[in-house]
Amino acid sequence: MGVTSLWQILEPVKEHVHLRSLRGKTLAVDLSLWVCEAQTVKRMIGVVTKPHLRNLFFRISSLTSMEIKLVFVMEGDAPKLKAETIIKRNELRYGSSKKPRAAKTGRSYFKSILKECLEMLECLGLPWVQAAGEAEAMCAYLNANGYVDGCITNDGDVFLYGAQTVYRNFTMNAKDPHVDCYTMSSIKEKLFLLGCDYLPKALVRTMSSVDVNCVEVLSTVNPMTTHTAALVIEEFLVNKNKLVRIMECQRPNLLSFQRFAFEKMEWTKHYACKKLLSLLTRYDIIKRKSGQTDIEQLQAIRIVKTRVKNGIPCFEIEWQKPEHYVTADDQPTESFVVTVEEESLFQSAYPDIVGVYKVEKLEVLGKKQRSKKNKEKEHSNIDAVIEMPYNSSSGGSLIGYSLMDFPSTYLPNAGQAKAQKGTKARMSAQRRRKASEREKLRMRTLADALHTLRNYLPPVYSQRGQPLTKIQTLKYTTLPPTA
Structure with a gap:
């Protein structure tokens, strides 16, 4: 496919480009390339229904999410010069036929696959154009005339047709999505003597330093006729594509895509x-x-x-x-x-919706801060109660202490019993866990306070063989000490 050994020679000028750097660009896609790539993935054959459609959809989804605009190019009729190459490719794919047949450049089976892809593009509302001949020729035409910013293809012939920027070898890895980029500006000083699909036994010289569109055909084995040389030069230098307009992106049709995906991809x-x-x-x-x-x-x-x-x-x-x-x-x-x-x-x-969200977020943050301050205040009240000295002259009670001074958080509420009998609101596992941790902290704090309080009681209360309960501890703090 394309110019022989071109990509190996262009290895020094290859650029490793992150896909997100293509944001906002419009790229022409050689649709046949993506179809062929999907058909060569062995692990998808027999496992995925219509792998070329699945591959097409998910590539479109990934690139569109990066705001990369795509224009797909549909193959036309192959040039007669390519008949020999197409016959050899078909023999490799489907086996050789013993029946003699005339050389055909048609792509009936392949076009039926491309037609399915076009049906998907219609459902997704994506633009596509029909090439007069080779898809890479139309890609190059769109790129050279400024309709698109680059071409996505593996066919090296695209440079001979006049393309300026070419992308290939997509890697859709989530951690490092990238693509190889080749620009004509970086290779126009190089000289190539290579064969192509139209002349497997001949050489095509791209003399970019003199003229990007200058193609010279040379013979290496058998001298070619002037007529054949003229046909090759005409194929590369005479543009056969005409573009009326590129269709604008349309809104994806949910109902049509449902039916298409169910029928074609199950x-x-x-x-x-x-x-x-x-x-x-x-x-x-x-x-x-x-x-x-x-x-x-x-x-x-x-x-x-x-x-x-x-x-x-x-x-x-x-x-x-x-x-x-x-x-x-x-x-x-x-x-x-x-x-x-x-x-x-x-x-x-949607600036208004974002504004509402930010206001709500500030309100939630304010409530959390106020709740945190209230908890700190309650803990400081508990510390103050614990640090109160014992005064025997006031009847053995804590100075300035009574049950009314105890934080309301740790005392039963009048309406608490009714609330417990009612239907409780469902809580998530995370909220239940946090509530449980808060309750444990509250009980530990209360237990520590009561333990400290028992130390202030006269020894007579703690000599009855059993430790004092919480109620007894609170009760004895209000009674005068016994003799």
Whole structure:
């Protein structure tokens, strides 16, 4: 595929680029490349239904989440010069046929697979264009004329067609998503003498230092006719592609994608809805950010909490459930759905909701601080009671101490009994654990205070063979000492 051994020679000028550095760029994708890559993954064959569709969807989902715009290019009819190469490739893939047949450059089976991909793109609302011939030729045309910022392809011929920036070898690892980048500016001083798909036995010289679009055909084995050389030069230098316009991105169609995913990939309706939801919300957020609003857009209800996803600050958002959204059978039916969105992007589209969330967060923080101060005050009251000296002249009681001085937190409330008989509100496991820890701390503090209080009582009360109970300890502090 492409210029022979080109990528090995270009290894010194290869740049390792993080995918997030492509944010905001528009890239032309050679659709046939992604299909071929999915078909070569052996662990997916026989395990995943239509692996090329699954691979296409999840790549789109990942790149779209990074705000990378994609324009897909559909293969056209292969040039007649490529007939010999296509025959050899088909023999390698499907075996050789003993029946003599004329050389064909059609791609009927492969085009049927590409047609399924186009159906998915229509459901997702993503733009695509039809190439007159090779897809990489259209990618190069879009790049050279400024319609896109780069091309995604593995075919080295794209440079001969005039591409300026090429990306290949995507790695969608969550920790380090990256891609290899090649630019014409970094290789235009190099000279290549290589073969291509159209002339396997010949050499194609790309003389970038003189003219990027200059291609010279040389013979190495058998001298070529002037006619053949002219056809090769015409293939690379004469543009056959015409672009009327690139279709704008459309809103993903939830109902259409449900049906498509169920029929083609055997996804359940709930799973299809769940996977498409992030694309749907991102589309609406971007439209709202640009000032475009309509009744079809999902309504954000509230921010649940802050999150960090792949090192990026995010919000967990509750949305009004979209029309045709299907909930799993084993889950309760809710009137909302939840997604995780980038904080900066969501704030630019919904500043009012972010403002409400920040105010609520400040109120919660204020309540926690006031509660902390009240607890510190209660503990200081307990310490003051413990440190009160014993006064025998006042009847053996603590100076200035009575049951009324004891903190109200540790005394039963008049309405407490009724509250216990009523229905208790359900608490989460974390809240129950924290409440239990607070209760244990309260009881330990009370026990320490009573133990200290017993030390101030006359010895006669503690010589009856058993330790004093809490009630006895409090009772004896108000009685005069016995002789």
